[in-house]
Amino acid sequence: MRLARAVSEAALATEGVYSLGTGRYVEAATYGPGEKVTGVVVGPDEVRVHIVVRYPLPEPIPALAERVRERAASRAGGRVTTVVVEDLEVVRDENL
């Protein structure tokens, strides 16, 4: 759970990430006693991070996903890390 939380925080701290995704057909989450971390699936050899990207984009989506993957991988304890862009969320400019 600690690893899932660390990966979740790393992903959310990346510029351009709006939120973590929840999965579509199967909930993307890591379950612990009395709590769950949504958007991060920790397996024995793999960590999968589901993200929702903020729109307008600060950089192209593959570059953003790669940056999230690098940040998440550094906290994934040597597990293979994959990033899934689940959706794009349009964020209104507060200055308008």
Added chain:
Amino acid sequence: MRIFNRIVVILLLAGLVYLGIATIVYIFELGPYQLADLPNTLGFSALYEGLNGYLGNIESGNVDALDVIVLSAIALLGLVLLILELNPPTPQRVRMQRGTYITRRAVEREVSPVVEQEPEVLQSNVKVKAQRKSGAKVQVRAGIRPGEDARSVQSEVQSRVQQHMAETGIPVSNLKVRVNESDPRQTNTRVK
């Protein structure tokens, strides 16, 4: 193939359930059912005799044209199913780079508004397929009014989508745009 496999497994399991229930009923000889009658009730003996006779005819070379066609069709069907089964399933998500993916739905949601930005397009339908290699296969179907220049709309939509995908960085390995005339009374948008 997954749906076909599920249908086959469902039929197989339904048959096994039927056999199991019948066996229990006959083992405990519930009501008028006797264990000795089970093969006859299930029709195994008739099936065995029919199959035996049929195979005997084939072995003796007594095969008519219809049998040859049916047996060839079965062999061909088996070969096709084997090839389909050996063919690895198409991935569910679009691969961008190593270790990074985007869902098909997200790609659809990116393409669809771009297509509908085109003033002549009254409605659109976008289908995205993931491929084993990097990049998505995108099929766009755009509906326009009868009498509009379909070719120019098609090239316009194609360039718009390509440009937008290049801006967002979503890799598209194959983009197909089809434009067809639609009745404005039946489209999502009548006037733009």
